[in-house]
Amino acid sequence: MSDALFKQPLRLRLASAGFLSLWCLIAAFPIVWIAVLSFKEPIDSFAQNPLNVIMGPTTLSNGKGLSLIDVVFGIATLFGAYRFATNILSPRVKAYSPQGYLAFGWIVGAATFALGFVFIFTIILPAITGFLNNILGPLGTPIIGHTLQHYYAVWVDNAFYENFINSLIVTAGVTTISLTVGTLAGYGLARAGTMLAFWILIIALVFRALPHSVLVAGYLPFFINSREILEPLFGTSAPTLYGQPWAVIAVLVAINQPFTIWMLRSFFQNIPAELDEAARVDGCTHFQAFRWVIMPVMWPGVITTGLFSFLLAYNDFLVTSLLLDAQNQTMVPAITGYFNRETTTTDQVEAVAAAVSITAPLFLLVMIFQRQIVSGLTAGAVKG
């Protein structure tokens, strides 16, 4: 009966499907488009005719292109990677992680997937399609312009890998430290229920809302002059904090802390308090109960919160651009160097290639952790 009751008229279903297709197009188009641009010669990338941008006639005439085989294999591999990440990876990670180390299992799993993805796309796929292109004749002749020269220019000539390594250091540091500090605090706050705990949470909420530039205005004078200020304390080994990645890590961890403790607290509250009470009756201290009883069931929450810490550190522009100097710059601030100097179209396409390079890891991240990201977004909402 209820099926008949909820049956929708065809018109409504069509409208709803049409709206969804439009949304998916709008959501994906800018990202897909810059990816397409980045593989073309500048003349094609900024052609007036969209078809020229997609097909890349100039790039093709320079002898760089993809054949039909390449395109079909590429799309099939991409689809396969998506299916693998969404359906197969998660059970595998759960099955192979040692007891109580699910987070490490995920890190290893995600890193293996990312490396495998890069390996297949840069080495295995070109080898296979190169072989097939040679024997298949007409199907194997290039039809779409495609060049990696801008990526080569960005990563090799302009040493973008240095920025990548800096980003890696900063994000890894921020994620590990904020999770370590945050899980302890989240657990304490979830189990305390005192007036003090309430006030800490409220103040954290206010801190969460602070514009980051307000805080940076506080750090900057101190960071620049820290050598002189800290000299009485540390002697001549006093560091200049400005430009130090670890100082930026500390700053980002602190900025991230309010969000982390709110989120982890809401995950901890979903774990029944009877669990640690039972452990305490059996003679555990609070720390032992936390480590051996609560943490093993807490890993999903930790992974989700870790993802958001990762995103905050990886996506940050304001703090890193003001507190790091040019040598230690992470990827996102480094890219402003590209588009501010865009004098020639080649520079512009290189900026696009750098932007796509920054987006690619995030793309893989959504592929692997889609479910966790969704659960993280809703976890905050349900508990408020």
Place this chain on the structure above:
Amino acid sequence: MNKKTFAAFVGPSVAMMLLFIALPLATVFMQSFHVTIPVTDTVEIETCTPGFAGQTCVTKIETRPVFDAAGNPTTTTKFVGFGSYQKVLRLGDAAAALAKSSWHDLMLIDFWKALRFTVTFTLITLPLVLGVGLAIALAVNNATKAMKGPIIFVSLLPFIITPVIGALSIRWLFIGDGILTAGLEWYLERDLSLFAQAWTLEILMLFYRVWHVAPFAFVVFYAGLQTVNQDTIESAIIDGASRFERLRFVIIPHIMPLVVFVSLIHLMDSYRVFEEIVGFSSQAHVISLQWLTYDLLSPDDSGNRSISRASASAMLTMLGIVLILAPLLRRTWQDFTKGRI
């Protein structure tokens, strides 16, 4: 849990927040009332050159920086009260502009210009984000099961992308003769330059922000829609409620707490609007409050950072956040005293 254990668990986190959030806030507050300037002294210099009838002597009074033993210019910090605030707010000029009731003059002052943009940006994006998010959530709820995963995957992309890069990706579609500008020019049969004036830039920024945040609203609302009681909907249908009435009187009240939650997060985040200015390089036409502070903090052509004015502008920005949060904090406090948390 006794006090000692609680302190051990919460201690590290609270210490970090005190050291890296509360302390900087206090110093920003102090800095905003002080300025640091290089110490200068004036010296009288007499230069003489030989001439026909004896020497020609010129006396000049010169201001020059004082150097300490190590050869660095010495600086002094002095209390200026609300001087830096005045430099940011420029109340005199603002009052003059108001007296002439000249909106244009008021918008020449950076702070008021930034405030105007930040507030309109926040208020316009809020209903758009809620509306688009709810529409996507309803449509996805309608879609067949096999399509839901891929649709959520595609929807998450604009949300997860680095904000600066997201803004850049929209910029590259429109800048110069970018593909969509070319399309619009062809359709309207006229020349367009979308990056040459404020209002087109603002529309692009609004579009970017809705594109970036709507997925978040969608995911939260979609989770809420899964918990709508099907029996209530069924009885509403039997009572003869139309589709719209069901949405208006059953579904929306059910997800109302989520609407409040998304609105709050969005208010906090869009008040901090910043990455759009960088991504669209719009500082010549449109600036936001957070960008104003950022700009004052960045070294200018001679390498100086106006820390004091930046602090004043930061404090003023914070004032706005406190105003936005005040109602929420009051409600949370009431909930707490009633024992609902």
